Amino acid sequence: MLDLLKIAIRNLLRYKRRTLLTASLVTLGVVFVLVFISVSASFKHMMIGQITDSFLGHIQIHKKGYVASIDNLPLTLSLSPKALARIETALKERPEIEAYSKRIKFAGMFSNFVETTNIRLNGVFPEDEIKTSPLFLSRIKQGDKALRIGEIILPELLAKGMKVKVGDTVVVIATNKDGSVNGKQFQVSGILESATGPGGRDGYIHFEDAREVLRMEAVEVSEIALRLKDFGKLHRVSNGLQASLDQELNKQGKPAFELHTWEKLSPFFNIARMIDVMTFFVKLMLMAIVLISIMNVMVMAVYERIREIGTIAAIGTLPEKILAMFLIEGLSLGFFGAVMGNILGAAIIAGLDMAQLTFDFGRQKGLLLSLSLPLQDILLISTIVIVISALASLQPAYKASKMNAIDALRHV
Amino acid sequence: MSLIAAQKLSKTYRMGDTEVEALKQVDFEIEPASFVSFVGPSGSGKTTLLNLMGCLDKPTSGHLKVDGTDVSRLDTRQAAAFRGNTIGFIFQDFNLMPVLTVYENVAYPLVLVQKTGAKEREQRVLNLLDAVGMADQKDKYPDQISGGQKQRVAIARALVTHPKLVLADEPTANLDHKTAYRVINIMKKIKHELGTTFIFSTHDPKIVGEAEIIYTLEDGTLAKGQG
Numbered sequence: 235m236l237d238l239l240k241i242a243i244r245n246l247l248r249y250k251r252r253t254l255l256t257a258s259l260v261t262l263g264v265v266f267v268l269v270f271i272s273v274s275a276s277f278k279h280m281m282i283g284q285i286t287d288s289f290l291g292h293i294q295i296h297k298k299g300y301v302a303s304i305d306n307l308p309l310t311l312s313l314s315p316k317a318l319a320r321i322e323t324a325l326k327e328r329p330e331i332e333a334y335s336k337r338i339k340f341a342g343m344f345s346n347f348v349e350t351t352n353i354r355l356n357g358v359f360p361e362d363e364i365k366t367s368p369l370f371l372s373r374i375k376q377g378d379k380a381l382r383i384g385e386i387i388l389p390e391l392l393a394k395g396m397k398v399k400v401g402d403t404v405v406v407i408a409t410n411k412d413g414s415v416n417g418k419q420f421q422v423s424g425i426l427e428s429a430t431g432p433g434g435r436d437g438y439i440h441f442e443d444a445r446e447v448l449r450m451e452a453v454e455v456s457e458i459a460l461r462l463k464d465f466g467k468l469h470r471v472s473n474g475l476q477a478s479l480d481q482e483l484n485k486q487g488k489p490a491f492e493l494h495t496w497e498k499l500s501p502f503f504n505i506a507r508m509i510d511v512m513t514f515f516v517k518l519m520l521m522a523i524v525l526i527s528i529m530n531v532m533v534m535a536v537y538e539r540i541r542e543i544g545t546i547a548a549i550g551t552l553p554e555k556i557l558a559m560f561l562i563e564g565l566s567l568g569f570f571g572a573v574m575g576n577i578l579g580a581a582i583i584a585g586l587d588m589a590q591l592t593f594d595f596g597r598q599k600g601l602l603l604s605l606s607l608p609l610q611d612i613l614l615i616s617t618i619v620i621v622i623s624a625l626a627s628l629q630p631a632y633k634a635s636k637m638n639a640i641d642a643l644r645h646v
Numbered sequence: 647m648s649l650i651a652a653q654k655l656s657k658t659y660r661m662g663d664t665e666v667e668a669l670k671q672v673d674f675e676i677e678p679a680s681f682v683s684f685v686g687p688s689g690s691g692k693t694t695l696l697n698l699m700g701c702l703d704k705p706t707s708g709h710l711k712v713d714g715t716d717v718s719r720l721d722t723r724q725a726a727a728f729r730g731n732t733i734g735f736i737f738q739d740f741n742l743m744p745v746l747t748v749y750e751n752v753a754y755p756l757v758l759v760q761k762t763g764a765k766e767r768e769q770r771v772l773n774l775l776d777a778v779g780m781a782d783q784k785d786k787y788p789d790q791i792s793g794g795q796k797q798r799v800a801i802a803r804a805l806v807t808h809p810k811l812v813l814a815d816e817p818t819a820n821l822d823h824k825t826a827y828r829v830i831n832i833m834k835k836i837k838h839e840l841g842t843t844f845i846f847s848t849h850d851p852k853i854v855g856e857a858e859i860i861y862t863l864e865d866g867t868l869a870k871g872q873g
Contacts, residue, residue: 237757237758238758241743241745241746244745244746245745247745248744248745541739541741542741542743542744544741545735545737545741545743546743546754546758547726548700548702548729548735549729549730549734549735549754549755549759549803549804550726550727550728550729550730550731550733550755550759550807551726551730551758551759552723552726552727552730552759553722553723553726555758639702640697640702640703643737643741
């Protein structure tokens with residue numbers, strides 16, 4: 235094998251310029267794909283992190299039918315104390331869950347005593363919310379990084395539009411599920427930066443304040459947001475949890491609760507899927523580049539060396555050895571291109587990472603793109619290049635191995 | 647026992663709609679350790695006969711035994727293995743591998759055809775390079791040596807597997823007078839030392855003059871054999 239490799243490499247070096255051009259093409263293809271994958275995957279993971287860590291959580295649990303009416307924030311589809319207790323028991327049995335936050339979500343009227351507008355609010359236990367949405371505190375641009383009873387954190391657009399500042403007193407009025415209207419004064423404790431996706435422009439009050447405004451005697455919860463210890467186990471945990479929750483049936487004999495991963499709740503999932511599709515097509519382009527360039531070189535190599543093939547066949551080289559000789563030549567070319575591409579791609583990605591690239595997404599400004607190049611991407615791209623190189627070399631190599639020695643020796 | 651035995655050996659080619667009879671019912675026998683020359687004008691069937699004896703082609707009819715094996719029955723793979731073990735080839739244009747050094751060209755059949763151990767391989771290659779006077783050029787590439795030197799390397803390559811038979815198609819055609827004699831003398835010396843049979847297809851009177859047996863081919867027919 236080593237002897238075949240030596241001959242293959244010498245033959246590649248025999249046509250240095252052609253080999254260099256083809257290897258460069260493969261290298262450029264690998265660099266392009268690695269940089270694209272790194273940038274797109276970093277963007278995707280960062281956005282998913284932003285969305286899930288800012289407010290959405292990894293998984294949410296609601297009463298059956300809530301998500302279908304989520305735009306109305308229906309108080310009639312809240313989880314009852316009994317249901318809540320059963321869910322909390324199920325959650326505590328799962329060590330994969332790092333934290334969960336119970337939320338009362340409702341729509342109300344917001345007044346600064348001069349103007350009135352609509353507001354969507356989340357009543358939360360701050361400690362639980364911070365554990366479930368670790369970026370929550372970092373979104374508070376002004377005021378205390380805390381939420382106490384009697385305080386409200388307002389979304390920045392609303393605060394700006396209503397000319398409300400930290401420390402101002404405001405009123406929230408809401409109708410409870412029985413149709414009774416109630417109001418409460420709050421002091422603005424913070425201004426919250428907007429985040430992308432549903433719920434990204436909601437205000438926050440303490441869970442107990444929400445109960446007071448809604449005159450909620452028993453603890454009823456609109457949603458429970460979950461954060462997992464390992465995001466990579468999202469589907470495994472959600473499937474397991476779904477199976478547990480599905481055992482809880484309502485009066486109609488159907489599951490009483492619904493569970494959604496972030497993918498079902500955020501429109502960014504479609505963008506993430508689009509990125510995956512684009513990545514797939516970029517990989518296809520790489521395959522095409524490698525296939526055509528290496529096949530072209532190997533077809534040329536076989537054509538140029540017909541007499542040599544005739545000679546080695548005549549002196550007793552078995553057809554499979556001749557096939558291996560050309561196959562290894564194409565593979566070496568692909569391997570060299572892949573290695574160079576990986577080195578150059580890693581260097582470019584490291585350079586881009588050091589350049590601290592930022593971008594804006596929606597109302598989120600200056601998001602820092604943290605680029606990385608996972609080992610599995612390097613291995614995947616290298617494998618693609620090497621396998622395609624082998625496939626591209628197979629036909630010319632097979633042709634060489636099946637060549638008639640007499641015809642080959644006569645070739646001029 | 648004869649090294650080569652041909653009985654009513656015929657080969658017909660089809661060229662378009664025309665059938666060309668390259669060999670017609672040829673009979674001959676060649677003993678081991680012979681120095682044989684097939685002569686004749688172009689198109690007389692010399693190369694065809696050499697291709698048949700070298701298991702590169704199959705006869706249309708008749709029988710051909712080389713070293714006791716009916717070579718007309720071998721498939722492509724068996725024929726390649728048989729050539730690798732029994733037959734050496736010397737070509738008119740030397741046909742050395744340009745990417746291999748002189749040493750590596752000679753070693754090639756031992757590495758990729760016979761899988762001989764490294765120590766024995768080195769010994770055999772160096773001995774042969776010494777015998778053909780190319781030991782001091784062993785690290786050079788074919789494009790760095792002369793035509794005569796290339797042919798000496800080709801002879802070493804043909805002999806390195808210790809074949810019983812060496813087939814040489816016009817081996818001196820591209821060599822000058824002095825070099826051609828040197829190459830012929832090397833082959834004669836090896837024939838005496840190793841008992842190798844050399845069969846030439848040639849027009850060259852230098853080789854014809856040195857051959858022990860001369861077969862003349864005319865229009866695919868073996869006209870006569872001279873001892």
